[in-house]
Amino acid sequence: xxxxxxxxxxxxxxxxxxxxxxxxxxxxxxxxxxxxxxxxxxxxxxxxxxxxxxxxxxxxxxxxxxxxxxxxxxxxxxxxxxxxxxxxxxxxxxxxxxxxxxxxxxxxxxxxxxxxxxxxxxxxxxxxxxxxxxxxxxxxxxxxxxxxxxxxxxxxxxxxxxxxxxxxxxxxxxxxxxxxxxxxxxxxxxxxxxxxxxxxxxxxxxxxxxxxxxxxxxxxxxxxxxxxxxxxxxxxxxxxxxxxxxxxxxxxxxxxxxxxxxxxxxxxxxxxxxxxxxxxxxxxxxxxxxxxxxxxxxxxxxxxxxxxxxx
Amino acid sequence: xxxxxxxxxxxxxxxxxxxxxxxxxxxxxxxxxxxxxxxxxxxxxxxxxxxxxxxxxxxxxxxxxxxxxxxxxxxxxxxxxxxxxxxxxxxxxxxxxxxxxxxxxxxxxxxxxxxxxxxxxxxxxxxxxxxxxxxxxxxxxxxxxxxxxxxxxxxxxxxxxxxxxxxxxxxxxxxxxxxxxxxxxxxxxxxxxxxxxxxxxxxx
Numbered sequence: 001x002x003x004x005x006x007x008x009x010x011x012x013x014x015x016x017x018x019x020x021x022x023x024x025x026x027x028x029x030x031x032x033x034x035x036x037x038x039x040x041x042x043x044x045x046x047x048x049x050x051x052x053x054x055x056x057x058x059x060x061x062x063x064x065x066x067x068x069x070x071x072x073x074x075x076x077x078x079x080x081x082x083x084x085x086x087x088x089x090x091x092x093x094x095x096x097x098x099x100x101x102x103x104x105x106x107x108x109x110x111x112x113x114x115x116x117x118x119x120x121x122x123x124x125x126x127x128x129x130x131x132x133x134x135x136x137x138x139x140x141x142x143x144x145x146x147x148x149x150x151x152x153x154x155x156x157x158x159x160x161x162x163x164x165x166x167x168x169x170x171x172x173x174x175x176x177x178x179x180x181x182x183x184x185x186x187x188x189x190x191x192x193x194x195x196x197x198x199x200x201x202x203x204x205x206x207x208x209x210x211x212x213x214x215x216x217x218x219x220x221x222x223x224x225x226x227x228x229x230x231x232x233x234x235x236x237x238x239x240x241x242x243x244x245x246x247x248x249x250x251x252x253x254x255x256x257x258x259x260x261x262x263x264x265x266x267x268x269x270x271x272x273x274x275x276x277x278x279x280x281x282x283x284x285x286x287x288x289x290x291x292x293x294x295x296x297x298x299x300x301x302x303x304x305x306x307x308x309x310x311x
Numbered sequence: 312x313x314x315x316x317x318x319x320x321x322x323x324x325x326x327x328x329x330x331x332x333x334x335x336x337x338x339x340x341x342x343x344x345x346x347x348x349x350x351x352x353x354x355x356x357x358x359x360x361x362x363x364x365x366x367x368x369x370x371x372x373x374x375x376x377x378x379x380x381x382x383x384x385x386x387x388x389x390x391x392x393x394x395x396x397x398x399x400x401x402x403x404x405x406x407x408x409x410x411x412x413x414x415x416x417x418x419x420x421x422x423x424x425x426x427x428x429x430x431x432x433x434x435x436x437x438x439x440x441x442x443x444x445x446x447x448x449x450x451x452x453x454x455x456x457x458x459x460x461x462x463x464x465x466x467x468x469x470x471x472x473x474x475x476x477x478x479x480x481x482x483x484x485x486x487x488x489x490x491x492x493x494x495x496x497x498x499x500x501x502x503x504x505x506x507x508x509x510x511x512x513x514x515x
Binding site: 195197198201234235236237239240241242272273275276278279283287290291294295298301302304305308 | 345346347348349350353356357358361362409413414458469471472474475479483486487490491494497498
């Protein structure tokens with residue numbers, strides 16, 4: 001069968017003149033020309049004409065996102081059967097078992113610092129694991145066609161927050177996605193978080209996992225998602241000098257920016273100002289001393305007035 | 312002289328003053344509770360402190376606007392005007408009275424009259440608090456209510472951080488003022504006469 005390409009791949013369009021296009025981009029283009037768009041075209045020999053056909057939206061992948069992702073150097077056929085190179089695809093290919101993260105990442109020294117084994121152990125303790133079947137795999141949150149590490153590489157905490165929360169919201173704010181593995185209706189996260197003061201501000205400035213995951217000191221990103229009853233609801237867990245955000249959202253910043261200008265939780269100051277968490281040691285000291293002096297002054301003045309019975 | 316009664320505090324000033332005092336008290340207590348929040352030693356529950364602080368902040372802004380309008384349309388505003396000429400001399404004189412003269416039963420250098428409700432030190436501190444510190448704390452407070460409106464980066468510093476710092480600093484100044492103000496109110500004909508004056512309007 002001849003697969004006709006109508007829509008050009010973004011990556012190919014954006015390649016600079018003279019710039020070498022990686023081999024996998026050219027080879028993957030054969031897949032993306034259909035799986036990168038909502039419609040695909042092919043020559044139908046039965047009716048002897050070009051046909052425009054709808055692509056299953058769950059099988060559409062953004063090639064631009066793919067080539068920014070961690071797996072960008074892969075050929076589609078590194079993970080999928082080479083039989084997919086033939087169109088129409090054999091129906092039996094649907095049964096092809098999918099790789100899991102650990103098939104490649106387990107026991108690999110190159111990825112040791114990501115601690116995949118520990119992440120799996122954490123995940124197995126989480127509600128995502130024990131409330132769902134084995135269908136809930138890493139892919140549910142980390143789409144292999146678009147996922148890229150963020151907390152270690154992003155220069156902006158706000159971008160990390162938006163990216164990470166987007167992962168949660170892709171199911172928890174999308175009924176179709178949520179019901180892929182759940183029968184019940186997706187709870188409305190706005191109403192379930194009604195109790196939260198300045199809701200919009202919190203949603204934009206902290207990740208869902210700050211309150212909904214058990215912090216693990218040895219993992220950069222916690223994967224032990226807690227039952228909702230155990231989520232953090234005490235404001236001072238974050239709004240205090242011992243803010244748990246330093247062990248979660250700002251953990252990476254804390255590790256790489258040891259510098260301190262007298263501020264408790266100085267790392268947060270680069271991106272935000274958290275009432276109760278950002279305190280300056282010297283300003284605290286000056287304010288306490290000043291208050292003390294005012295009290296002493298008033299006390300001494302008052303005592304002298306009483307003793308001398310004047311004024 | 313001492314027995315002379317002066318009607319210095321009209322009803323609107325008294326109502327504004329006590330409402331302002333109550334709001335300041337709530338704002339200081341909730342502000343301190345938030346700034347020094349600690350899960351092990353909670354002063355006021357954090358979410359309640361936030362709500363009370365925000366509501367009181369909005370109310371005190373409204374009362375401040377009433378104060379400014381009142382000062383513009385009534386004669387009360389003239390008490391907040393100070394002449395620069397000879398200011399330091401007057402301040403020094405009043406300061407020395409509080410430091411030494413008061414213990415020697417010296418004559419007050421600037422006794423209260425119908426035309427002079429405040430002594431020079433009082434006047435300067437009230438002007439600085441009402442026309443500098445209060446506007447500063449309102450502007451920064453409202454900005455913190457709508458942080459998306461704050462400039463993200465101001466001359467290399469986090470705009471949000473600077474706003475928070477200015478808010479806390481002005482809150483600190485107002486807190487110190489409030490302490491000193493309450494103490495100095497005990498310096499009257501009797502220790503309670505100034506408090507009574509702010510209730511019935513008559514200065515004794």
